[in-house]
Amino acid sequence: MPEFFNVLPPDDARALLLQHVRSIQETELLPTFEGLGRVTAEEIRSAEALPPFPRSTMDGYAVRAADTFGAGDVLPAFLTVTGEVRMGTAADMPLKTGEAVIVHTGGMIPDTADAVVQIEHSQLVGTPNESRFPYEIEVFRAVAPGQNVIQVGEDIAAGATILPAGTCLRPQDIGGLLAVGVSDVMAIRRPRVAILATGDEVVSPASVPSPGQIRDINSYSIGGLCIGAGGIPVFGGIVPDDIESLREAAARALAGADMLVMSAGSSVSVRDMTVDVIAGLGRPGVLLHGVATRPGKPTIVGAIDGKPVLGLPGNPVSAMIQFNMFGIPAIYRLQGLQQDPFHRKISARLTQNIASESGREDYIPAHLDETAEGITATPIFGKSNLIYTLVHAEGLIKVPLNHSGLMAGDMVEVQLF
Amino acid sequence: MPEFFNVLPPDDARALLLQHVRSIQETELLPTFEGLGRVTAEEIRSAEALPPFPRSTMDGYAVRAADTFGAGDVLPAFLTVTGEVRMGTAADMPLKTGEAVIVHTGGMIPDTADAVVQIEHSQLVGTPNESRFPYEIEVFRAVAPGQNVIQVGEDIAAGATILPAGTCLRPQDIGGLLAVGVSDVMAIRRPRVAILATGDEVVSPASVPSPGQIRDINSYSIGGLCIGAGGIPVFGGIVPDDIESLREAAARALAGADMLVMSAGSSVSVRDMTVDVIAGLGRPGVLLHGVATRPGKPTIVGAIDGKPVLGLPGNPVSAMIQFNMFGIPAIYRLQGLQQDPFHRKISARLTQNIASESGREDYIPAHLDETAEGITATPIFGKSNLIYTLVHAEGLIKVPLNHSGLMAGDMVEVQLF
Numbered sequence: 001m002p003e004f005f006n007v008l009p010p011d012d013a014r015a016l017l018l019q020h021v022r023s024i025q026e027t028e029l030l031p032t033f034e035g036l037g038r039v040t041a042e043e044i045r046s047a048e049a050l051p052p053f054p055r056s057t058m059d060g061y062a063v064r065a066a067d068t069f070g071a072g073d074v075l076p077a078f079l080t081v082t083g084e085v086r087m088g089t090a091a092d093m094p095l096k097t098g099e100a101v102i103v104h105t106g107g108m109i110p111d112t113a114d115a116v117v118q119i120e121h122s123q124l125v126g127t128p129n130e131s132r133f134p135y136e137i138e139v140f141r142a143v144a145p146g147q148n149v150i151q152v153g154e155d156i157a158a159g160a161t162i163l164p165a166g167t168c169l170r171p172q173d174i175g176g177l178l179a180v181g182v183s184d185v186m187a188i189r190r191p192r193v194a195i196l197a198t199g200d201e202v203v204s205p206a207s208v209p210s211p212g213q214i215r216d217i218n219s220y221s222i223g224g225l226c227i228g229a230g231g232i233p234v235f236g237g238i239v240p241d242d243i244e245s246l247r248e249a250a251a252r253a254l255a256g257a258d259m260l261v262m263s264a265g266s267s268v269s270v271r272d273m274t275v276d277v278i279a280g281l282g283r284p285g286v287l288l289h290g291v292a293t294r295p296g297k298p299t300i301v302g303a304i305d306g307k308p309v310l311g312l313p314g315n316p317v318s319a320m321i322q323f324n325m326f327g328i329p330a331i332y333r334l335q336g337l338q339q340d341p342f343h344r345k346i347s348a349r350l351t352q353n354i355a356s357e358s359g360r361e362d363y364i365p366a367h368l369d370e371t372a373e374g375i376t377a378t379p380i381f382g383k384s385n386l387i388y389t390l391v392h393a394e395g396l397i398k399v400p401l402n403h404s405g406l407m408a409g410d411m412v413e414v415q416l417f
Numbered sequence: 418m419p420e421f422f423n424v425l426p427p428d429d430a431r432a433l434l435l436q437h438v439r440s441i442q443e444t445e446l447l448p449t450f451e452g453l454g455r456v457t458a459e460e461i462r463s464a465e466a467l468p469p470f471p472r473s474t475m476d477g478y479a480v481r482a483a484d485t486f487g488a489g490d491v492l493p494a495f496l497t498v499t500g501e502v503r504m505g506t507a508a509d510m511p512l513k514t515g516e517a518v519i520v521h522t523g524g525m526i527p528d529t530a531d532a533v534v535q536i537e538h539s540q541l542v543g544t545p546n547e548s549r550f551p552y553e554i555e556v557f558r559a560v561a562p563g564q565n566v567i568q569v570g571e572d573i574a575a576g577a578t579i580l581p582a583g584t585c586l587r588p589q590d591i592g593g594l595l596a597v598g599v600s601d602v603m604a605i606r607r608p609r610v611a612i613l614a615t616g617d618e619v620v621s622p623a624s625v626p627s628p629g630q631i632r633d634i635n636s637y638s639i640g641g642l643c644i645g646a647g648g649i650p651v652f653g654g655i656v657p658d659d660i661e662s663l664r665e666a667a668a669r670a671l672a673g674a675d676m677l678v679m680s681a682g683s684s685v686s687v688r689d690m691t692v693d694v695i696a697g698l699g700r701p702g703v704l705l706h707g708v709a710t711r712p713g714k715p716t717i718v719g720a721i722d723g724k725p726v727l728g729l730p731g732n733p734v735s736a737m738i739q740f741n742m743f744g745i746p747a748i749y750r751l752q753g754l755q756q757d758p759f760h761r762k763i764s765a766r767l768t769q770n771i772a773s774e775s776g777r778e779d780y781i782p783a784h785l786d787e788t789a790e791g792i793t794a795t796p797i798f799g800k801s802n803l804i805y806t807l808v809h810a811e812g813l814i815k816v817p818l819n820h821s822g823l824m825a826g827d828m829v830e831v832q833l834f
Binding site for chain 2: 032033036050051052053055057059085086087088089090091092104105106107108150154155156162163170171172173174175176178179181183199200201202205206208209210211212213214215216217218220221222223224225227228241267268269314315316320339345346347370374383385386387388390391393417
């Protein structure tokens, strides 16, 4: 039997794994919109200022602010409207003292103007025909220089960094890039995650199992989690429980991928075999065998030459929880992300007490409800190897390492799948 | 000028819109794994029990529980081991009183056994050769009937509902379906969301804008949000600000899609034109013009014959916030989802005071930090039309309708993009 490594707390275990993950260096150039969800391979700077011209934030009149100083309801300022800046055209008319031009929201203001009077704060003098310039207006409120104007470069300055390397592109980032003419982005290649199922009892989901056999579901639940994290699952099929088959399948799968996940059987002999196989794949091999969590303690965490390798417990709930804990952060790290995105945990109010053991992190599937007082989490108790506890759950309640349990009414952290 | 509708609070406005959305009835049959993220069109029942045979949750011995009653360290029970159930094979050996068979975690137990003794709670008598049955063991702990066994159908019963219609398939759902041999699923067709940009100042992101022109970014930031909600963006391009062009483009876009989004200019005249165009497309037309939020008040919410139609403000931040508020729930509803998924809001501790006006919901872009005390949210103040306030943000702080502001230290709701 191989040497057993220490059982580490999950945060330490994950940190140890991530230390051994080398980010993918291969990149690909993508049209910006197709970069959604992808991670930038290099810092992106703006060649242009945004906006490239001073823009009005209101419908109204571009003015020289000084011409309105002291204006009020009793003593309005009188200005002469000399023209209109039509949308999409340059504001190339000069503005003399005492003059104003019509501008629309988002339109350019002349460089001789420095503020915009909102149309509601003005009034025509007499009943002129607006199409016949010049005409007179009264202005009832003073505007400060710069008021109701977005200055050149106020959104982003020319030469400024738009996004650092290692940014996962969201819709607003796509918008920010396109706004300054960045029409393609250099992204990290998506990680290929090889997934092997092992076990003499495991058959393809397309089969009708004989007595004693079960269908492989871990490949696909783990595969689904991969996709959500930006990885590409590469299904390696089902490998029998003998060490030579497993060695060969693991070596071949790892060679063609950036990460290897083995969903092993749960018996001790199969776990030991998985440890041996990972140890034999290269350096450093097995980093730890055992994590202080329930479910999932017998997880094997390793790395081979910068590629993360996981040996997951065979039971489908443990496998998903452990992949969520180690596999997803590893896929992010392979893409060069330094921090997980912020969408994987929420706070909720617990509806029932939960007992736990100190010194171990527990994860309990939970049903979430949206109530007038906020989100509540109701634990779904059941044997940890029933996939339907997860099907009926919206998240996992985390019982922290050094708690002996949680009480109804406590605010708890819920991890979402 | 058309009649102005009441300005509604956002929750009421959204409820009004969703009342007018008709879910898509067209379905498509997909291989189960390809159904990830798709919504089920019909209830799915299990034809099989899971597990289909009683399974051990431990490495150990399948026994008749009654044979161990009263066993303890001082007075162990003696049992005769008559064989082994190998993984993936049927446990077809009968078990007489006083007999036991070796079973592995996940393996089948004989139907004449009703419990499993963990191997750690037993000891061989003498030093027999394990491969030579029968041999004797001592058992030091009693097991109850059913202990360490998953019963037939304990995960899911034959004939039970696996998932109701209108479920968005997650990785664990894929696993649950494959486990019972459901190899394809009937899913709602993905909604096609037509997106039109309007504005004489708007040019394609591939263009170099002249003075007074800006690039269309809303089509793509909104398109990105569509994809995240399961929709397919259909880019209709840029339409000039004249009513006939707009009418024609909107009618054509709506005919080929399940939803229409017009990212209109922000000036009053353009908004009025958008209202007229939506009103002219069919019934019921414009549902409301104005939502009590900042940014985004001038949003136009409508529906034509079950298809949602939105007229978004032209400024990119308002457009995204309003699409998040109305567009995403509408895309979910088109797919038959009755409730948004739970991943769009988190709680965080506010780091600075925020002033607001009562009677209006404010959304303020926020930078999130993960600290030892939990997630903190720091508001990013700035004119609401700067896309980079969103690029630098991880979420939006919501200031509820009837608050005059929020204080540093308050727990606040943060919506994530």
